[in-house]
Amino acid sequence: MSIGLKSATRAVVLMNLGSPDSTSVGDVRKYLNEFLMDERVIDYPFLPRLLLVKGIITPFRASKSAHAYESIWTEEGSPLIVLTKELMLALDRELDIPVTIAMRYGTPSPKEAFDEITQNYPSVKEVILLPLYPHYAMSSYETAVEYAKTIHAKENYGFKLEVIKPFYNNELYIHALKESIKPYLADGYDHILFSYHGIPERHIIKGDVTHNHCLQSADCCTTPSPAHRQCYRHQCFMTTKLVTKELDIPEARHSVSFQSRLGRSEWLKPYTAQMLQDLPSRGVKKLVVVCPAFISDCLETLEEIAVEGRDIFLKAGGESFTMVPCLNVHPLWVKTISKWMDEINEGHKKMLLQPYV
Structure with missing residues (x-):
């Protein structure tokens, strides 16, 4: 959990792809089913997608994928989850507002992240969603954003949700x-x-x-x-x-x-x-x-x-x-996000935030 000011009116959610809960074939199968059944990932009608994913892809891919995950798994868990948490903690030290994480698939979900903010920081009136995807694609950035927006609307949270634009050329x-x-x-x-x-x-x-x-x-x-x-x-x-x-x-x-x-x-x-x-x-x-x-x-x-x-x-x-390793928790990447939050605080929202629909 991030440590922020109890009186903060703004919070940040870092949203990444997600990962299986473990390297067991069962957990990998569950993750693949959730991931591949997303209509923005495999954009076929529901029944053909269901037959393809649960009848062909997952039964043959789950064991192989589990072995691949096992080869990169760390003592702390999935590298993607661990690194996203490390980025959250690095930003906690830079920012004076709450920071937490969410995943498009698996845990923690956007609902868990939004609930955490609501319960721990009831004064928050605006949440900045930062999808950790530099480029726009329907199967990555778009599905993450639309899913988070759907949860936000469905649960009727008391804060406004704002979203960072794709930053490929920032x-x-x-x-x-x-x-x-x-x-x-x-x-x-x-x-x-x-x-x-x-x-x-x-x-x-x-x-x-x-x-x-x-x-x-x-x-x-x-x-x-x-x-x-x-x-x-x-x-x-x-x-x-x-x-x-x-x-x-x-x-x-x-x-x-x-x-x-x-x-x-x-x-x-x-x-x-x-x-x-x-x-x-x-x-x-x-x-x-x-x-x-x-x-x-x-x-x-x-x-x-x-x-x-x-x-x-x-x-x-x-x-x-x-x-070359990904940006992960590179000091300049942490500084970049921190500067974006400063720009938003200073009112320069149009350059960074997409219109909320």
């Missing part, structure tokens, strides 16, 4: 990300791969508010459009562009790829696994991998990239593989 975030990467380049490198979580191409098309821009041309992500407000692909490219500019990395020495593909439909390309396989044949022997879609290290970074990805690259002829 100057303070870019600076923190750049500084977190810089030490891992000191020993030299041939190439930097920015590996983002993948999503189906149909999610990009569904999120296109113009209905005629995204994935309609080769340069859609660099051609200005209102669609970019909700375009995950554009926002990933923009984060990469801003960070590589700050680090003075030439275009020829960095690439973007997308990981964690599920199913047979077309997902965003190029695929990370294929890039890791191909890069050594292109002369890349010393590789640095960054995963900016994730704020906290988790299964997708610690196992999929640091273990599986490393193995693919080295077996293909690579010689040196370095994964």
Whole structure:
């Protein structure tokens, strides 16, 4: 539990993806069912989604996923949960308002977080929800925000809920990300791969508010459009562009790829696994991998990239593989969130908060 002022009128909730309660197959199966039955993750009608998730995916994936979680689990529990709690505690030391955490799937839920605030800090009139997703995607940022809003409305809490916008191009975030990467380049490198979580191409098309821009041309992500407000692909490219500019990395020495593909439909390309396989044949022997879609290290970074990805690259002829840790509790990331709260306190809300509907 966070320690804040009993008289505080504002509180912060850090919202992350979530994790199984343990590495047991039963707990992993429960988590996968909740995660994959989300209509914003697998956006099929309910019955086909039910048959796919509970009849095909989960029965075959639960045991394998449990083994993968077991390989990264710590004495304190899930790395994602542990790191999110550590970020909460670091912010507790920086801020004079209550800070707590919530997960989209699993525990603690948004209801548990909101109840904690209501019970421990009854003077709070405004809660700032910070989804720990820099980029907008219906299967990450959107589902977290909409779920939190639904709980807030259903339970009729006495505080107003405000939400931090996707911060993929925020100057303070870019600076923190750049500084977190810089030490891992000191020993030299041939190439930097920015590996983002993948999503189906149909999610990009569904999120296109113009209905005629995204994935309609080769340069859609660099051609200005209102669609970019909700375009995950554009926002990933923009984060990469801003960070590589700050680090003075030439275009020829960095690439973007997308990981964690599920199913047979077309997902965003190029695929990370294929890039890791191909890069050594292109002369890349010393590789640095960054995963900016994730704020906290988790299964997708610690196992999929640091273990599986490393193995693919080295077996293909690579010689040196370095994964940059996520921002986690990097001091500059903690300072960034603290400065955002200062800006909100000073009335600069439009730059940081999305309109509440």
